[in-house]
Amino acid sequence: MRTWHDLQQLDAERPWLLDCGLALGIASAAMLSAGTAATPLQLGLIVAISAGYALRRRAPLPVLVVSGALVATMIALGYTTAVIGAGLFLAAYTVAAHRPLRTTLIGAGYCLTVLVAIAAAFPERMPWEGFGTNVALFVGAFTLGRAGQLHRRTARLEAERAELASWKQQEETRHAVTQERLRIARELHDVVGHSLGVIALQAGVCARIVDSDPAEARSGLLAIAERSRSSLREVRHILSAIRETDEPDCPAPGLADTHTLFSGFSDAGLRLEVERLGEPWPLPTALDHTAYRVVQEALTNVVRHAGTDRAWVRIRFEPDRLELRIRDHGVGAAGPEAAGLAGMRERVGAWGGRLTAGPIEGGGYEVVAMLPRDGDDR
Known part of the structure; x- marks a missing residue:
């Protein structure tokens, strides 16, 4: 052989x-x-x-x-x-x-x-007998040659097809890895950015009242400690996907958890007006988590950039879509679109939804997200 x-x-x-x-x-x-x-x-x-x-x-x-x-x-x-x-x-x-x-x-x-x-x-x-024999031999030679060419061509096409399949699989793997990295980056940005923004706001409040109201300052510091521990748990949960540990996964936060989110912002000194409209309908877990992150990131941007201590949130369930509207009456956007807003657009766009953000008449800034109920509003 x-x-x-x-x-x-x-x-x-x-x-x-x-x-x-x-x-x-x-x-x-x-x-x-x-x-x-x-x-x-x-x-x-x-x-x-x-x-x-x-x-x-x-x-x-x-x-x-x-x-x-x-x-x-x-x-x-x-x-x-x-x-x-x-x-x-x-x-x-x-x-x-x-x-x-x-x-x-x-x-x-x-x-x-x-x-x-x-x-x-x-x-x-x-003689004609020999003529017939030679004709048969030539026919066999031409037939075998043609079959050999077709076999080589088929083998070449199969090799090319296998190469294309391998290349496609590599591209799909690379794309999946990239998408997972983007997802993790968005999660880390949302969690860390939100937590640091709230902690910074609370720390500033505590620094101003530490002499005049030590008890309130102590309460604020305890809230900062609790916020830090909560954020650390979320970061560990996100990173566990990379480490592939056997630890049980914690459920991803959704709109049902926004009361805790709003409480955290309120403790940090942000006065919120929350309005819930419409009859809630069941949300897929991933879509529910997307809605939560949009609200979280929008409020974090208020704390970071708006220069105000007041914000307004409206969560409205319509028959065919979910509307999220977050508004403040501060100084507006701090500059070019940041990574947080881009991450919100990616999250909403992945569900076929739309996200708009910009200054509003009379001052302030508004973020509006429309998430289709069936996941495809295009």
Whole structure:
């Protein structure tokens, strides 16, 4: 098996070497078949025909045509062609194996013409029984050659298909990894950004009242400690997806948890007016979590950038969509769209929803998110 594999590799790397060896072998066998009675002309024809076989893969059809003419000449001169003529079947196979169908049909037509001419001109050298045998052999050679070409083409297409499938799988894996990184980055941004914003606000309040109202300052510091522990738990929960630990997953927060969220902001000094409208309908867990994060990020931006201690939140369930509206009466946006707002757009867009954000008339800033009930409002 190893020897056959080595021959295949050698044939792929140096096809001319095996073709030359084949031509030399045919020439030697033909000369031995001719014996000592061979004339110089016969030997010359044998050498010429055999030399052509060495070029069978470089120029298959010319080799078939020239070799066929020379073999017909040997038959006309009365020389034996039992060995040298057998090489024509190999030449016919090569034409069919390495050239288009049109060239193969031309080669087949040429071989049939030569056989008919020989059978008609020299019936004693090629009786009609021999003619039928040669026709069958040529048909077999052309058929095998064509089948070999189709097999190689199929194998090449299968290899290309496998390569494309592998490339597609790699791209899908890379895309999945990228999406997961973005998801984790958004989660960390939402959790850490929100917590640090609230902690900074509470710390500022405590610093102002630490001398005048130590008890209230102490209460604020305890709230900061609790907020820090809560945020640390959320960060650990997010990072557990990366570590793939066996710890049970904590449920992702949703709109039902916004009372805790609002309480945290209120403790930090942000006065909130919350309005809930419509008959709530069941939210998919991921969509519920998206709604929670939108509210959280919008309020965090109020704390960071608005320069106000008041905000208004409206959560309205409509028959076909969920509307989230967060408004403040502060100084408006702090500058170009930040990563938090971009993350909200990505979250909402993933559900086929829309998010708008910008200054409002009379001062302040408003974030509005529309999340379709069926997850596809486009």
